[in-house]
Amino acid sequence: MILTITLNPSVDINYQISGFQIAGANRCHSTMKTAGGKGLNVTRVLHCLNLRVKATGFLGGTNGLFIKRELDREGISHSFIPIKGDTRNCISILHDLHQTEVMEEGPLTTEEEQITFLNEMEEHFKDASVIVASGSLPLGLSVTFYRELINMAHRFQKPFLLDTSGVALRCSLSALPTMIKPNISEFEQLIGKSCNSEEDLIKELKEFPVEIPYIMVTLGDQGAIIKHGEHLYRIIVPKINTINPVGSGDATVAGFAAGLVDGYQGEELFLHSILMGLLNTLEKKTGMVNPSLISHYEKEIKINKLD
Template sequence: MSGADGEGAAREREPGERGVGGRSSSPILCVTTNPAIDITYAMEELRPGTSHRVETGLARAGGKGVNVARVLHQHHEPAVVIAPIGGPVRVLFVHDLERSGIPHRLVEVSAPTRRTTAIVTPAGTTNLNERGQAIGADDWQRLLEIVRAEAPASRIIVSSGSLPPETPFGFCASVVDVAVAAGRPCIIDVGGEQLRAAMAAGATAVKPNRHELLEAMGGTDPLDAARRLAAAGTGTVFASLDIEGMLAVLPDGRAWHAQLDRVLDGNPTGAGDAAVAALALTIAEGETLEAQLARAAAWSSAAVLAPQAGSIVDPAELEPRIRITPIG
């Protein structure tokens, strides 16, 4: 299925068709609107204003949707990356996906794909994330057409990550519309007006972090903001609260809180993407809401212990340590 702008389309298959080992061979579509080459440096100390001699950084294809696909691939779950790509890093991006064995459908664009840099020290992680550059209206249409073509053979559609400048208003809602038309669930991980529009369009779930949630809904209380957002749609709001765990809120206001029994030291970059991967899998498999929340919190924690975004350590030991509490 690898290729650019429509090359290598997926074989038509029946929804839920099982593959080797009993797993579904239908892929999870991972739409990444603002992909990147992620570079990670690990060092003992970051001293601003000075030069550092460092070991060679880890560099690989990134962006939130790519990280979601990578985590799923690590767990032998089929996933397909759908993204616009262009400029000098295109070769590196494609090479890494092919080396990793992750299928992809890419739209070639003239705008150069961005780079992100994570500097990991014992004191914390410093991220330098380029905003990305605008792509053309035709590019957005081609991206959506690939999603539409792949949707009927998928299990679930995920659209996650930052959006480049001049993204059409309602693009994420259009992804939801495609999923609804194909009879597939859909998860949106984005912020701002796109988040509100996707929820109103009927997203199965959304997964903002605290900042994105409060930016979209206003106020200072994430639970109140999540309840207001959930009431605007028919799906579930899963809100990441960093070291304070994760919320799950239904449209009727019922809510649950999940948290690991202790705070972990590590690299939090990619923790939200691991949570989205867990949600995609559990929603596609029809798990209960509490199971979805527990898996998401466990995989998010497992990502903190991994060296780079898009990877997680074995979450089996962590999931029993997640405490889920109904709220109010």
């Protein structure tokens, strides 16, 4: 079983607007509401792949009820800790080949709710084969909260994949998660400098001061660069007609988790990971993939070892 952790889930509202007008009236011809948050996007992709997955985190208010109903409707197992606060909304506006996001901060999580969650995780970690934690921290949680969860995973000798950013990511590195997946801007924030070229990025990855087993820096439609131990890999993806890019990073993480469960290693693991991110862009709904397309598109992704 793959356990996904979404500490700050949301109801994701997707608007598609042609000719978006700033400071003007905009009519939306397409609206979609989804049980969202990065970890739930991961969960849906794993469910599409027919893998056993359980979603956990915090949920509260009417948005929390909406998310539970959506997961039940999709047949996805979940075990969320109820909180007094209201789960947030996040809005994505897709307009003229661009994406603009408005993300609420999220509810306040009390100390009692956090203790209940950690106690529950002790039981869930025992049953999990891989643990995936994604997204931001809600109010009230310490920036070291992910570090606590990583240390718990070490106690149970379970791989822990972490997809977060900013201070939450920086404070988690010393606990040594199995994998981190910043995009290029998040990686630049992490190292405190810009990478003005691919050569700069490669240099920074080679000199990265913490020995995380896997560091994947995603580059949008330019693919990714992955560091595994002393080796670096450049992943090149084909040009495709993207339908919805939202959640592709989450699908990439899901592909990595799925690959670990299926026993993939090295380039086969990286291919499966990036492929899921690519397939997500071909779907209208966020955090979805069509497994029937795997055999076609896996032939289109190129992996070059850089050393």
